[in-house]
Amino acid sequence: MKEDIIIASNIFTEFLVQRKHRKTPERFAILRKIYTFDKHFDAETLYNSMIDEYRVSLATVYNTLDLLLEAGLLIKHQFDGQPAEYEKSIGATIHHHTVCTICGHVKEFTDKKIRKAVQSKMFAGFDSTHYSLYVYGVCKKCMKKN
Amino acid sequence: MKEDIIIASNIFTEFLVQRKHRKTPERFAILRKIYTFDKHFDAETLYNSMIDEYRVSLATVYNTLDLLLEAGLLIKHQFDGQPAEYEKSIGATIHHHTVCTICGHVKEFTDKKIRKAVQSKMFAGFDSTHYSLYVYGVCKKCMKKN
């Protein structure tokens, strides 16, 4: 959706103003790039993909990713020892992940029953914003190898 | 439970034999230590806690943690940028985690409805063994600060 980036930009602008942070071109260039991705990406990939359009340093990439996380515009995943992976949160359908414990392959899936069960859970003294579910096991390819 | 370590040792022994790995004293000393912990721990903490009883190198700790993961005797968590955390799996009740996005504080909770929803999920071409659910949000302490 094209509107997602507009919504995200507005949220980010409001977030920055409220926190007395500056609205630098780097930050918005990074946000725009992120909202063109439909899959998971890591910091290095994001950094490389930006070089032609708007050059920013890797440090700024990391800095901005942190801000976007705090603003709720991004979700972060830490799959095993690999670099952290990110995905946009606005306009993305809520999904879960299967992770192969042999080869590390990650796949998305959706399940209404699980989603409802988690979302209806209320916590005393904890204001939940989002969640991540990882189901571990062995994928088809790795099953065949053994 | 005291029997958990016995069950775990048996599973580990069988695992090592099957994989043609050696039953070294280091590996069983580490397994025993792990099963005395009731909370999450990281590799460094485990290493330090062993020094008096049975000295092993940090490299061996990491090596053994990997084996125990493969044997299904351990569950690994990667909370944000912190060192990986582990917990024993035998004799532990299935639980989920809330993670504060401000201070990083992790708390366990259980929920039968969520557990059933996830466990009843069937995957085509994926043999699931266990799962992790992280609910992100703001904890009580961090709510008060703002």
Add this chain to the structure above:
DNA sequence: TTTGTTGCAAAACGTTTGCAGCCTC
């Protein structure tokens, strides 16, 4: 003008690796 942000490079950190010697099998 003030002060937050940037780019750069160096440092930090948890984890992995290479290797010589050791000890299961």
Add this chain to the structure above:
DNA sequence: GAGGCTGCAAACGTTTTGCAACAAA
């Protein structure tokens, strides 16, 4: 005896940090 395993230290790769120059407010 053979070959997997250990300890050690050095290497690795991602992320963080310190600092001077820069630019948003």
